[in-house]
Amino acid sequence: MTTSIFATSLHEALKARKNPELIPYIGGTDLMVESRTDASYLFLNKVPEMRNIVTKEDSLHIGAGVTFTEIIHHKDTPSILKEACKQIAAPAIRNKGSVGGNIGNGSAKADSALIFMVLDATLRLASAKGKRLLPIKDFYLGRKKIDLKPDELIVEVIIPRKGLDNFYYQKVGARDALAISRLSFAGIIEIEEGVIKHLATAFGAVADVIIRLDEVDKMLIGKTITQGKELKEDYLKAMNERIVPIRGRVSIEYRKDVAMNLLKDFLTSKGI
Numbered sequence: 001m002t003t004s005i006f007a008t009s010l011h012e013a014l015k016a017r018k019n020p021e022l023i024p025y026i027g028g029t030d031l032m033v034e035s036r037t038d039a040s041y042l043f044l045n046k047v048p049e050m051r052n053i054v055t056k057e058d059s060l061h062i063g064a065g066v067t068f069t070e071i072i073h074h075k076d077t078p079s080i081l082k083e084a085c086k087q088i089a090a091p092a093i094r095n096k097g098s099v100g101g102n103i104g105n106g107s108a109k110a111d112s113a114l115i116f117m118v119l120d121a122t123l124r125l126a127s128a129k130g131k132r133l134l135p136i137k138d139f140y141l142g143r144k145k146i147d148l149k150p151d152e153l154i155v156e157v158i159i160p161r162k163g164l165d166n167f168y169y170q171k172v173g174a175r176d177a178l179a180i181s182r183l184s185f186a187g188i189i190e191i192e193e194g195v196i197k198h199l200a201t202a203f204g205a206v207a208d209v210i211i212r213l214d215e216v217d218k219m220l221i222g223k224t225i226t227q228g229k230e231l232k233e234d235y236l237k238a239m240n241e242r243i244v245p246i247r248g249r250v251s252i253e254y255r256k257d258v259a260m261n262l263l264k265d266f267l268t269s270k271g272i
Helices: 010-016 068-073 079-086 091-096 099-104 111-118 225-242 252-269
Strands: 004-006 022-025 040-043 053-055 059-063 122-127 130-135 140-142 153-160 167-172 183-192 195-204
Touching: 010 122, 010 153, 068 079, 068 091, 068 099, 079 111, 079 167, 079 183, 099 111, 099 153, 111 183, 111 195, 167 252, 183 252, 195 225, 195 252, 225 252
Parallel strands: 004 040, 022 040
Antiparallel strands: 053 059, 059 153, 122 130, 122 153, 167 183, 183 195
C-alpha cells in the first residue's frame, strides 16, 4: 500500500523515518527517473531545519533540503561550490535538486558531493534516537553504499569558511551543458609566505566512490613552493599508483589519463 507523509518539522520527519519503507524525498530529481508506482515517500520539502543556510564564524551549515539554486545565490557560499552547482544539469533541476539528495544518492558522479569531499565537510545525521557528526569521506562505503542507518536522515552539511579562495575545478562531460560527469576534479590550496599550508584534491566519476587521497596530499603540505616543485614527480607518482579507475562509458585508460592531466594542470596553475 502506498503511503506518503509530509513532514513539517525535523521532529515529525525523524518520527516518520522509523518506518524504513518511507523513501526520503526533497526534490526527487533522481527518484523520478526510477518510475516506481508502489513507493511510499517521506516528503521533507517543508522541514525548516533542513531548508536553511546558516553562517557561523568558521563554518557554513547547509541544510540537506537546500537547492542548488539557493546555494548559488547565497552570499556566503564558497566560489568553488557555486562554480560546481552552476554546472549541474539545467535550471529546472537546480531549482528542485537538493544537496542532501545529491550526497545521499551515493554516486561518485555527484557534483556537489565532490566539492564537499575536497572541503573535508562534515555531515550531521539524525534519527529519533539521536544525532551524530560524520566526516563525508567516511560516509561513502562503496558504489551506492553509504553509512546511513535505515532510520537516519542527512540533516545538514558543515563546511569550513577559511582557506577556500584558491581553487581549481573542472568537469569533463560529453557536451558543454546538461552532461553527467565523465570525470570531474576539484583542488584547493592555501599558500602563505611561499609555504603550502593546505592542499586537498578530489576526483569524481573515476572509481566507485569519490577519490580523496589526503594522505598523498600531505606530501606537499608544509613545504615551500620550491620544495613542492622538487617533490612534484614523487607526488604525482604516488597519486598515479593510488588512482584505480573503473570501466564504464569511457575506458580505464581515459579516466586515468584525464585524472592525472587535470591534477598536473592544477599544480602548474598554482605555481608548483
